[in-house]
Amino acid sequence: MIAAIDVGSNTVRMLLGEVDDGKVVPHRYEREITRLKGGQTGEGLAPEAMERTFSALKRFAVIASEEGAARLRAVGTEALRTASNGAEFVDMVRREADLEIEIIDGLEEAGLSAAGVLSALDPVPKNAIIIDIGGGSTEIILVCQGNVAFRHSCPLGVVQIAEMGSNRNWQAFITDQTSRIGQLIQQKQIADIVKDSETLFVGNAGTVTTLAAIDLEMATYDWRRVNNYVMSREMIEEIMLNLQRLSTVERENIMGIEKGRGDLIIPGISVLQAMMKMMDKESLVISDFGLLEGVLLQLA
The missing domain is CATH 3.30.420.40 (ATPase, nucleotide binding domain)
Structure with missing residues (x-):
């Protein structure tokens, strides 16, 4: 063990x-x-x-x-x-x-996270763009044939965004940061591979696993059902619209949302939607595995 x-x-x-x-x-x-x-x-x-x-x-x-x-x-x-x-x-x-x-450091975190994410995917994609929406930042990792080809950390953390207060303030912040990422991808000359329909768009961490749990109506969270679960932009949009009508307390009463995430889920989905739009992605593949699993693989 x-x-x-x-x-x-x-x-x-x-x-x-x-x-x-x-x-x-x-x-x-x-x-x-x-x-x-x-x-x-x-x-x-x-x-x-x-x-x-x-x-x-x-x-x-x-x-x-x-x-x-x-x-x-x-x-x-x-x-x-x-x-x-x-x-x-x-x-x-x-x-x-x-x-x-x-x-x-961020480079080691990216390598460990990518290893963990890819270990859950079946089949393992040739190329993947991994989005890890965390509490303090969002990590973007491009993996080509098993190797980290690009990584970037941006301050789109759900805790930070939720504590900004006004919806207008944090929506503008997300738009600005996403635009900067798009420009960086262009500068690094990786836009073609990032936006390629064959490059799998993969999400992990709490926002995306919660989306899967909501859609699957999970009373008890089961990582086996979450790994490799696919959601379209339309499915995500529908969940978002439903959640926006509810208060924080009401959101946490929905099957699939844990206590303490009610005020974080809307900012998290907003970041995800902005990333999908910027990268021309129509669907999301979800991995419950990530940094923890990468650390275990390293320890073995």
Whole structure:
């Protein structure tokens, strides 16, 4: 048994499992929305956010020990990379929870995420553009024949967007950032391959897996049903229109939406729709696997 922990901007997740013939075999999955990036200021991560996240990590460390994990790797991403007190938080977790967190750079995160995503797809595409909409940022990864050909991180994180307040403000922000990404893709001379109908458009992380769970009316989340699930732009638009009519509390009463995601799902879908439009994609293939599974593959 091996274990991976992802300390994200919105959610802390842990996967315990094995790797068999290059495939991840999950044994136990734990997750908790802690909003580590929530309320972040120039002073760094908010004390309340750090306390919530520390509590989850301490619990996860105990579970990993009880499950007999032979090896464990915990990684921190955008929230810890950019926070002025990120290293301070990592030190506290090391001292008080006996858990070592590695703050990984964007290039390593992209490689691990891509490996995890691709391990879930059947068949594995020759080329894929992967969109990972996180709490603090959105990662865009172009994979060609199994290798990361391009990666870009932009500040389209759902927690950050949700805390902007006005719908008009964050819609303008999404439009501006998406336009910048489009220009970058043109500059890198990869627009043709990105927009090619044979290049699979793949999404992972909470926004897209929640879309699948809503469409499948999941009372209990099942990653097996989510992996390789396909949704059209029309299906996504219909769900979006239905959610926009509801309050945050009402959204969280819908089958498939977990508590703590009610105010994040609309910004997340907005980012996804903007990306699909900019890249001329008519459908989305969803992968539940990502960074955690990539870490397990590396540990095996």
